[in-house]
Amino acid sequence: MRFPTSTQLFSLPLRSTKPPFLRASLVYSRMASSSAFQALKDSSLIKTQGFIDGKWIDAKDGGKIIVTNPSTDEELGTVPEMGVAETKEAIEAASKAFKSWGKTTAKYRHDIMVKFFNLMTENADDLARIITLENGKAFAEAKGENTYSASFIEWFAEEAVRTYGEHIPCAFPGVRNVTIQQPVGVVSILTPWNFPSAMITRKVGAALAAGCTTVIKPPPETPFSALALIELARRAGVPDGVINVVTTQKNVSEVAKEMCENKIVKKVSFTGSTPVAKLLTGMAAQTLKKVSMEAGGNAPFIVFDDADIDQAIEGAIACKFRGTGQTCVCANRIYVQSGVYAEFASRLADRVAQFKVGDGLTDGTTHGPLIHHRAVEKVQSHINDAVSKGAQVLIGGSKLPRPGSFFAPTILSDVPSTALLNTEETFGPLAALTKFETEEEVIKLANDTDYGLAGYFFSRDIGRVWRVAEALEVGMVGTNTGMISQAQIPFGGVKESGLGREGAHGISEYMNTKFIAFGGL
CATH class of the missing domain: 3.40.605.10 (Aldehyde Dehydrogenase; Chain A, domain 1)
Structure with a gap:
């Protein structure tokens, strides 16, 4: 098996047109200086060497990696x-x-x-x-x-x-x-x-x-x-x-x-x-x-007609835009039932318009940059593809015209099932909304992927809660919540989202079970 080059490895899926109009403007904050390491209370925490056998060491050939601030x-x-x-x-x-x-x-x-x-x-x-x-x-x-x-x-x-x-x-x-x-x-x-x-x-x-x-x-x-x-x-x-x-x-x-x-x-x-x-x-x-x-995720986020819309909006904000959308468990596909689709889309856009994008060390900043410019290019390619297939930009839609790898938090409506973002993990601040009619239809859409890390849905019907939670082909389900990560849970997925579990039960992954039979007793 041939391993990829470093360039290929880090360009594999990340975890990895101008918009027709902006629903509302975003507020952007001032950048901070990269010299901010000097502001640490304990500057000895900054180490510029590797660590082997209790010693801080350099590379044998003296080679260096330059680390940059994605905000600047x-x-x-x-x-x-x-x-x-x-x-x-x-x-x-x-x-x-x-x-x-x-x-x-x-x-x-x-x-x-x-x-x-x-x-x-x-x-x-x-x-x-x-x-x-x-x-x-x-x-x-x-x-x-x-x-x-x-x-x-x-x-x-x-x-x-x-x-x-x-x-x-x-x-x-x-x-x-x-x-x-x-x-x-x-x-x-x-x-x-x-x-x-x-x-x-x-x-x-x-x-x-x-x-x-x-x-x-x-x-x-x-x-x-x-x-x-x-x-x-x-x-x-x-x-x-x-x-x-x-x-x-x-x-x-x-x-x-x-x-x-x-x-x-x-x-x-x-x-x-x-x-x-x-x-x-x-x-x-x-x-x-x-x-x-x-491994990778492609999480569905489902909002049923009977959902608490306030709760669903908060869940979408927490789930989709945490880490500026750069989490493996964030919502990648947002399905909203037709009866509440227009209200959900409008209210979500209003909330996203209030984000303050900028340097993470500036007071009031809610969302920072993407990790590098390759990530920006990927988000833009997903938007361009979806728009070319009929999606509409409600807010955002492009890189911000400033230093760093900042991308405007974006909401797309009427995203077709053929859009590339339905099969690839975007890993960026892009909320893609798709309308659905029935529970059966959305379960089929949600499971139509090779991935199965996390899934989310919002409903106040107790029967539906159990049916959908059991039907989603994922390792973790958030029901009426967009936040599931905790140390105490078994974290992991099914299908091509991985093997094993971390967190709860995770210690067993680092241990062998040995059987001993004591005879002659």
């Missing part, structure tokens, strides 16, 4: 352009550390993780500021991500002391059947840029709690959040070699291949697009590693 296109700093040699070194370090970390008590790991959680809470403003500078999301939302991110460390600290085995009654006298849970070993972790902190702790938290050691490849767009977390983990007492970080961009193909095929690695956990998930799964299959793949 200004350089924030650099991190090492590492390669296979550094990756092998990180895997070896993790393997050495596993010999002791894997034998620590659950209580010992719990206590370190509680310290880690407390440090994340104490440094919440700095961690949020880093997220905003490299990812672009509004500061208030970045603080929310840090809270969400820390909740995984807290949750899995408690899970560590609950990794129970079981006693199984035996049919033979004098024999006792028991099972125990043991850590799988070294884990490779590959994460995306849209939640630069939470996507790391959701995986690292489970790995640490289970007794595993890790090698992390953060995205080149948002490495500083990852490195800041690892600095806090180090301060919390995580031993050398238990967490290692390899930063790369141009060498991503080779690094990912090593992380998946190296025999020392026993599990691969990835969040990102479905095409990349398939490639990584194929590589991991060469040695039959355990895998967790949280």
